[in-house]
Ligand SMILES: NC(=[NH2+])NCCC[C@H](N)C(=O)O
Ligand SMILES: [Mn+2]
């Protein structure tokens with residue numbers, strides 16, 4: 001297995017929703033031994049500690065429900081900058097923080113991809129589509145908007161202008177089981193490949209993922225993976241503020257990670273929405289670390305062939 005130059009970037013973003021706790025996420029991953037686990041697999045690890053948001057400026061939005069706009073803009077600025085830089089130096093892993101961190105991490109990955117003239121693809125592992133804009137969100141929670149931002153939807157005027165838009169046809173969502181009406185309407189007119197849990201129940205999780213990975217391969221694309229804890233079933237991953245029943249099982253989740261590893265396509269990763277305050281003796285943090293290990297090459301044993 002080729003060793004990767006992993007760059008661990010702590011992003012204690014907690015502004016994307018009202019319930020606090022994701023700011024403790026980076027330390028929970030450290031406590032669960034993320035860095036040691038990846039080292040044992042033979043990877044090189046660079047730890048950047050926790051980054052901070054850019055200085056806050058006044059910002060406003062027509063939608064008065066929108067929560068902590070300035071802070072999320074500040075995070076988007078600093079994260080986009082560190083993501084673009086880290087993508088040029090290795091394999092960035094963002095230790096979140098809530099999902100609003102992906103406004104910045106994906107924007108930065110897209111900027112990097114454009115700078116090397118390669119298309120960026122995004123795999124969204126989530127119960128939710130996170131395709132709102134500040135104008136359509138009913139909750140006002142900006143962790144529900146990152147895919148809206150990076151695909152260039154209107155309504156993000158207060159945010160840093162996107163250096164490069166991710167075309168909706170380059171986005172694949174897996175694990176959906178909670179989609180708001182406004183998001184569902186917008187999804188219809190987009191080219192995103194959205195796979196809900198029913199789709200996965202009927203067809204399995206490998207089939208849609210392999211089809212997507214083939215497209216990434218054929219386009220010689222870079223691939224950003226955004227893993228929201230609530231992709232997983234709450235019975236195995238309770239530490240998230242937005243649990244939805246009926247999520248990915250332990251084996252489905254590991255299979256996704258193993259297929260991603262085999263594709264050798266993943267170039268950046270977000271681990272988001274872990275709220276250690278809601279965890280049970282660290283089990284969700286531990287599982288997220290195990291899944292990251294599978295994505296980075298841990299396997300049960302080295303199979304001589306894969307044709308049985
Ligand atoms: N990243 C997340 N957990 N997003 C949940 C979003 C939930 C809901 N769609 C909202 O906009 O409020
Ligand atoms: Mn999410």
Ligand SMILES: [Mn+2]
Nearest residue numbers: 127128228230
């Ligand atoms: Mn979610």
